[in-house]
Amino acid sequence: MRIIIGISGASGAVLGLELLKALRAADVEMHLVVTGAAAKTLSCETSLGLSDLTALADASYDPQDMAARIASGSFSTDGMIVMPCSMKTLAGIVSGYADNLLLRAADVCLKEGRKVVLVPRETPLSLVHLRNMKAAAEVGCAIMPPMLTFYGDADTVEKQIAHIVSKVLAQFGILYEGGMRWNGCK
Numbered sequence: 743m744r745i746i747i748g749i750s751g752a753s754g755a756v757l758g759l760e761l762l763k764a765l766r767a768a769d770v771e772m773h774l775v776v777t778g779a780a781a782k783t784l785s786c787e788t789s790l791g792l793s794d795l796t797a798l799a800d801a802s803y804d805p806q807d808m809a810a811r812i813a814s815g816s817f818s819t820d821g822m823i824v825m826p827c828s829m830k831t832l833a834g835i836v837s838g839y840a841d842n843l844l845l846r847a848a849d850v851c852l853k854e855g856r857k858v859v860l861v862p863r864e865t866p867l868s869l870v871h872l873r874n875m876k877a878a879a880e881v882g883c884a885i886m887p888p889m890l891t892f893y894g895d896a897d898t899v900e901k902q903i904a905h906i907v908s909k910v911l912a913q914f915g916i917l918y919e920g921g922m923r924w925n926g927c928k
């Protein structure tokens with residue numbers, strides 16, 4: 743399986759990091775594009791550098807490189823995950839305003855009828871954000887905000903993140919053991 747990963751500048755660059763680790767463990771070929779704003783959130787929120795993300799991917803691209811392989815539909819993929827997805831990137835995807843490689847790759851996935859999973863992160867959500875999420879759902883994107891989970895003993899941030907990652911991977915039929923399973927109410 744070959745998946746494009748977009749990491750944009752919403753809070754939670756660590757979500758992207760954990761996604762990359764899980765996909766690597768699942769032996770998925772990953773093509774990564776990290777926006778400039780995501781590099782900023784990474785440095786604001788963690789002690790990691792961009793190379794900690796790119797080292798996990800099979801290929802990574804400059805967000806301004808519009809000639810990269812993932813900018814074309816002729817480069818076959820199983821789809822794309824944008825995690826986390828900023829409100830700006832969400833707006834770009836739903837409007838087809840493909841002015842960086844992440845947006846172009848999402849645009850390509852949509853036009854080719856490939857799966858696009860968005861993990862939009864913002865709170866509170868304005869009507870603009872909500873309208874854009876609705877528009878994204880209408881064009882076939884899966885909208886998966888990083889929601890808290892209260893079952894399965896999800897009592898640490900690490901478990902919460904693992905659960906979100908497992909839900910995202912399930913969209914591609916990939917089983918990730920780190921997630922919680924609902925097993926009925928004891």
Ligand SMILES: Cc1cc2nc3c(=O)[nH]c(=O)nc-3n(C[C@H](O)[C@H](O)[C@H](O)COP(=O)(O)O)c2cc1C
Pocket residue numbers: 749750751752753777778779780782783786827828829830831832863864865
């Ligand atoms: C520390 C930090 C946290 C941010 N958190 C969010 C957020 O949670 N959601 C969001 O939509 N934008 C957030 N932003 C703003 C985006 O980074 C900004 O809109 C940027 O232009 C997004 O660009 P991109 O979509 O190309 O990555 C944050 C910015 C910083 C510096």
